[in-house]
Amino acid sequence: MLETQYLGYAAGILTTLAFLPQAFRIIRTRQTRDISLLWALAMNTGIILWLLYGIAKNDLPMIGANSVSLVLLMIILYCKIRYK
């Protein structure tokens, strides 16, 4: 069903771009105290697995969305480790 497909695209775009304001915020403030290190580590690992899953299934939207998420989450993790 076409509507279901659009629902999936909208969901993917939202949960991917959501990390943009979070990354910008901690780059700007250099404050990451309230961010959980365990959250950042688990999200990075999880998104790497989602990316591999997308590659294994040859699912282009999944590869695209998870690549963008991974870059943003790596920035967040780097900031979390760099700025206490």
Add this chain to the structure above:
Amino acid sequence: MLETQYLGYAAGILTTLAFLPQAFRIIRTRQTRDISLLWALAMNTGIILWLLYGIAKNDLPMIGANSVSLVLLMIILYCKIRYK
């Protein structure tokens, strides 16, 4: 392929349970300054759409994972609004 399926499960479990330490942290500290409100809003909206997508596709693992994520993200959003 069975291995691909396990990859998907591992990815889903990681990116769902990742929100647990983040929720615990802000419940314990009552500090949410470094969390982006826009991130929390976009994630909640996005996960609601993923949940609807899972329901539309009758995909039980997707419904399960996104239900757990949504509860944790609603707690995070509530804390973000409640504690400045």
